[in-house]
Amino acid sequence: MTAQDFKPASEEHLAEVVAFAVAAQQPLELIGRGSKRGFGRATQAAGQLDLSGFSGISMYEPDELVMTAGPATPLAEIEAALAAENQELAFEPPHMGHMQANAVTDGSIGGVFACNLAGPRRFKAGSARDHLLGFRGVSGRGEVFKSGGRVVKNVTGYDLCKLMCGSFGTLAALTEVTFKVLPRAEKIWTVLAFGLTAGEAVQAMAAAAGSPHDVTGLCHLPEAVAARSSVDFVSGAAASVTAFRVEGPAPSVVHRAAALQATLGTAPGIEVLHSHRSVTFWREVRDVAPLLDSEGTFGNPLWRLSVTPTRGGQTMHDILEQVSGRGMLDWAGGQIWLGLDAGAEDGGVAPIRAVMDGGHATLIRGAADLRARVPVFQPQSAPLAALTQRIKDGFDPKGILNPGRMVEGV
Amino acid sequence: MQMPKPDEAVIARRSDLVAAFREFLPASHVVVDEATLKAFESDGLTAYRQPPMIAVLPETTEEVSRILKLCREWGVKVVPRGSGTSLSGGALPLADGVLLGLGKFNQVLDIDYDNRTATVQPGVTNLAITHAVEGEGFYYAPDPSSQIACSIGGNVAENSGGVHCLKYGLTTNNILGIEMVTIDGEVLRIGGKHLDAEGYDLLGIMTGSEGLLGVVTEVTVRILRKPETVRALLVGFPTVEQGGDCVGRIIAAGIIPAGMEMMDKPAIHAAEAFCHAGYPLDVEAILIIELDGPEAEVDHLTEIVSGICNDSGAVSVRVSATEAERMNFWAGRKAAFPAIGRISPDYYCMDGTIPRRQLPLVLKRMAEMAEKHGLGVANVFHAGDGNLHPLILYDANMPGELERAEEFGSDILKLCVEVGGVLTGEHGVGVEKRDLMPEMFTEVDLNQQQRLKCAFDPDGLLNPGKVFPTLHRCAELGRMHIHRGQMPFPDLPRF
Numbered sequence: 014m015t016a017q018d019f020k021p022a023s024e025e026h027l028a029e030v031v032a033f034a035v036a037a038q039q040p041l042e043l044i045g046r047g048s049k050r051g052f053g054r055a056t057q058a059a060g061q062l063d064l065s066g067f068s069g070i071s072m073y074e075p076d077e078l079v080m081t082a083g084p085a086t087p088l089a090e091i092e093a094a095l096a097a098e099n100q101e102l103a104f105e106p107p108h109m110g111h112m113q114a115n116a117v118t119d120g121s122i123g124g125v126f127a128c129n130l131a132g133p134r135r136f137k138a139g140s141a142r143d144h145l146l147g148f149r150g151v152s153g154r155g156e157v158f159k160s161g162g163r164v165v166k167n168v169t170g171y172d173l174c175k176l177m178c179g180s181f182g183t184l185a186a187l188t189e190v191t192f193k194v195l196p197r198a199e200k201i202w203t204v205l206a207f208g209l210t211a212g213e214a215v216q217a218m219a220a221a222a223g224s225p226h227d228v229t230g231l232c233h234l235p236e237a238v239a240a241r242s243s244v245d246f247v248s249g250a251a252a253s254v255t256a257f258r259v260e261g262p263a264p265s266v267v268h269r270a271a272a273l274q275a276t277l278g279t280a281p282g283i284e285v286l287h288s289h290r291s292v293t294f295w296r297e298v299r300d301v302a303p304l305l306d307s308e309g310t311f312g313n314p315l316w317r318l319s320v321t322p323t324r325g326g327q328t329m330h331d332i333l334e335q336v337s338g339r340g341m342l343d344w345a346g347g348q349i350w351l352g353l354d355a356g357a358e359d360g361g362v363a364p365i366r367a368v369m370d371g372g373h374a375t376l377i378r379g380a381a382d383l384r385a386r387v388p389v390f391q392p393q394s395a396p397l398a399a400l401t402q403r404i405k406d407g408f409d410p411k412g413i414l415n416p417g418r419m420v421e422g423v
Numbered sequence: 424m425q426m427p428k429p430d431e432a433v434i435a436r437r438s439d440l441v442a443a444f445r446e447f448l449p450a451s452h453v454v455v456d457e458a459t460l461k462a463f464e465s466d467g468l469t470a471y472r473q474p475p476m477i478a479v480l481p482e483t484t485e486e487v488s489r490i491l492k493l494c495r496e497w498g499v500k501v502v503p504r505g506s507g508t509s510l511s512g513g514a515l516p517l518a519d520g521v522l523l524g525l526g527k528f529n530q531v532l533d534i535d536y537d538n539r540t541a542t543v544q545p546g547v548t549n550l551a552i553t554h555a556v557e558g559e560g561f562y563y564a565p566d567p568s569s570q571i572a573c574s575i576g577g578n579v580a581e582n583s584g585g586v587h588c589l590k591y592g593l594t595t596n597n598i599l600g601i602e603m604v605t606i607d608g609e610v611l612r613i614g615g616k617h618l619d620a621e622g623y624d625l626l627g628i629m630t631g632s633e634g635l636l637g638v639v640t641e642v643t644v645r646i647l648r649k650p651e652t653v654r655a656l657l658v659g660f661p662t663v664e665q666g667g668d669c670v671g672r673i674i675a676a677g678i679i680p681a682g683m684e685m686m687d688k689p690a691i692h693a694a695e696a697f698c699h700a701g702y703p704l705d706v707e708a709i710l711i712i713e714l715d716g717p718e719a720e721v722d723h724l725t726e727i728v729s730g731i732c733n734d735s736g737a738v739s740v741r742v743s744a745t746e747a748e749r750m751n752f753w754a755g756r757k758a759a760f761p762a763i764g765r766i767s768p769d770y771y772c773m774d775g776t777i778p779r780r781q782l783p784l785v786l787k788r789m790a791e792m793a794e795k796h797g798l799g800v801a802n803v804f805h806a807g808d809g810n811l812h813p814l815i816l817y818d819a820n821m822p823g824e825l826e827r828a829e830e831f832g833s834d835i836l837k838l839c840v841e842v843g844g845v846l847t848g849e850h851g852v853g854v855e856k857r858d859l860m861p862e863m864f865t866e867v868d869l870n871q872q873q874r875l876k877c878a879f880d881p882d883g884l885l886n887p888g889k890v891f892p893t894l895h896r897c898a899e900l901g902r903m904h905i906h907r908g909q910m911p912f913p914d915l916p917r918f
Contacts, residue, residue: 169846180623225648
């Protein structure tokens with residue numbers, strides 16, 4: 014039987030489709046808007062499950078800090094609705110389409126949760142998983158189920174919202190997501206320190222993160238990466254750039270920026286980005302823009318490493334000794350982005366994972382054959398891998414939903 | 424409350440099990456005498472009592488692993504326990520079960536200021552973490568009111584909150600890693616000092632799993648730098664509606680205070696009589712609003728928030744001028760439970776969460792219910808996040824009052840669900856709210872949750888009788904009805 018594609022229009026229809034796929038033993042690739050189809054392993058599914066019918070904001074109560082939307086709702090639509098009320102997604106999800114060889118630059122809110130994405134504010138505000146309050150969806154058993162609710166404080170039953178975040182559509186096809194939103198800061202300034210080595214930057218970022226100045230962004234761009242920024246003070250620095258973001262009410266931001274400058278007094282150069290430049294700069298950092306190839310050679314491997322923050326500088330240095338490419342640090346050093354040059358054997362997987370001591374490395378972008386050949390996600394220990402398989406079996410025993418997207422067989 | 428029927432065959436092998444434990448545990452760490460076992464017979468929900476068959480008090484992860492492995496092999500149920508402060512009966516023992524006490528896991532293992540983490544054993548109390556790091560100006564943010572006694576392992580099990588989670592999140596938002604032991608005795612490490620663990624979010628699942636999935640033996644938490652300035656406002660309102668409206672206006676103005684607590688008139692009067700905090704007595708509701716951050720920010724926000732309070736109809740707004748005054752504002756709120764205990768022989772503390780704007784309706788309906796059940800009620804409320812703690816006043820010595828209090832409580836929680844809220848905001852389901860779960864979830868929802876448990880604990884040996892009203896065998900849950908393979912909606916277009 015040839016594979017079929019489906020575009021369900023209702024939750025009931027979706028449940029029927031999955032039940033049919035179970036009976037027909039036909040695995041399905043879940044697609045919201047398609048911006049992240051190149052992220053993760055290629056799904057072992059011939060048919061497509063187009064979820065674009067589940068789109069639109071159905072509830073938004075700004076004074077209750079909560080929104081409900083269909084998972085296929087464009088991230089841009091969500092962000093625009095929030096901006097109109099001076100609110101935002103505090104976890105700053107990257108617009109991942111920009112990182113992929115993909116015409117769709119604007120992903121869906123469901124994709125953000127499925128991949129558990131978060132931007133520079135992660136170390137302070139949490140990730141997507143910290144903001145999903147409730148969902149409805151259809152399991153791989155073809156059953157409609159829900160978890161969570163619309164309130165932040167909720168310990169009623171297992172927190173399946175966490176499990177859905179970062180499960181890459183392997184457990185359920187979601188039909189509705191309810192999430193926490195927060196006020197947008199009145200003022201955003203960024204203190205820049207020029208010319209620090211990665212090691213010095215990690216120390217300065219750790220000190221700032223542990224200071225009372227309530228810093229909400231801490232990244233380090235080596236000189237060659239900073240040069241690719243569209244923000245003049247950054248690209249024109251002719252030196253590495255370490256950035257410290259402070260946000261909040263105006264008097265507080267002015268005070269904290271001055272306090273940070275005072276503690277950084279020993280750095281070779283200091284500059285402060287005011288609101289507009291700050292917003293542009295952190296959007297670039299969020300979307301890893303300075304690492305992406307301007308020539309559009311999207312095939313080159315892009316890696317994201319999550320490590321103990323103080324090890325970020327050394328880990329990045331040690332990897333780039335062995336493979337050719339560029340890197341930058343976010344999350345006070347806890348997140349390393351690596352854009353490798355073409356030609357690294359197996360996309361650099363061996364040296365990257367050999368150098369790491371704890372944490373994990375994920376291949377965010379790579380040619381299809383590379384993603385089929387090397388583990389895109391950090392391999393798990395045998396007991397954790399077995400537990401992962403058992404969890405998958407509990408939600409999707411016949412392997413219908415995005416099989417193989419994370420690990421072969423899951 | 425029906426607990427799983429004790430397995431007489433297991434109870435008959437009690438002395439064999441004791442001998443098997445004593446092969447690797449010191450005799451004194453395997454508790455068998457009735458008097459000592461009685462100490463474990465209940466937790467913070469004292470209405471339910473049941474001494475365990477045996478209590479074991481391991482000191483190492485290796486010992487926990489051997490205990491669980493043995494229990495799995497022998498088919499013996501296990502109830503994990505931290506400090507035993509659960510308000511939902513999460514640590515209520517079983518007559519045929521082993522109580523696994525983690526009190527001896529009381530060491531702080533590592534403090535890393537550069538990475539802002541502390542790694543501790545699960546028996547360390549919540550407040551002890553803050554005490555361990557406050558010398559360097561740091562603290563651990565989640566602050567359940569039992570923080571002086573409750574353990575961090577219990578906090579993970581219950582996903583504990585506190586008065587500051589509006590701004591700083593619950594336990595789940597403040598832990599980075601755990602070491603845990605499965606019922607098979609396997610030791611797993613999830614996460615660490617990095618910010619997000621790989622694969623399925625097992626850390627997120629373990630947090631709030633009420634001891635049904637595994638036993639946590641180590642926890643790595645985020646620690647935060649203490650804010651430079653903390654200030655509180657004590658605000659009185661002539662109506663509860665105006666107080667609720669004020670909370671909404673503050674948030675709509677883009678301000679997330681560190682805490683926003685509301686008390687209704689009965690709670691205000693009880694607290695004031697108990698600790699003379701200086702609360703206004705001629706109002707229907709008070710709000711305590713705490714602001715923290717750099718002094719410049721707190722000054723700025725104090726002015727804005729005071730203005731919003733006045734615009735919302737506040738009849739009194741006091742801003743703490745000193746740390747002593749701030750602590751005094753909080754004293755009444757923090758002593759609310761014992762204060763109620765002083766005016767009523769017994770009280771029953773509930774824990775629902777509602778969408779905040781439903782507060783006036785919920786309080787009105789609750790007053791009607793109080794009349795119907797013939798019992799008093801006082802309310803303290805984490806107003807910022809909609810978490811309501813009604814305290815039902817009753818006298819356990821009066822025949823039928825406990826039952827009436829429980830009925831009243833269950834009516835309140837059903838109301839919370841009806842208005843779009845949930846059964847429990849921070850105290851957990853445990854045994855207390857177990858049978859109310861169908862108010863919020865369908866059978867399909869509950870079965871799917873139980874399938875997750877099956878992935879961790881296929882024989883259902885970990886903390887059975889808690890959370891789920893009906894226990895199914897995993898084999899039964901795994902069965903699938905497969906359709907005959909007919910095309911769904913054959914008239915719909917395909918592409």
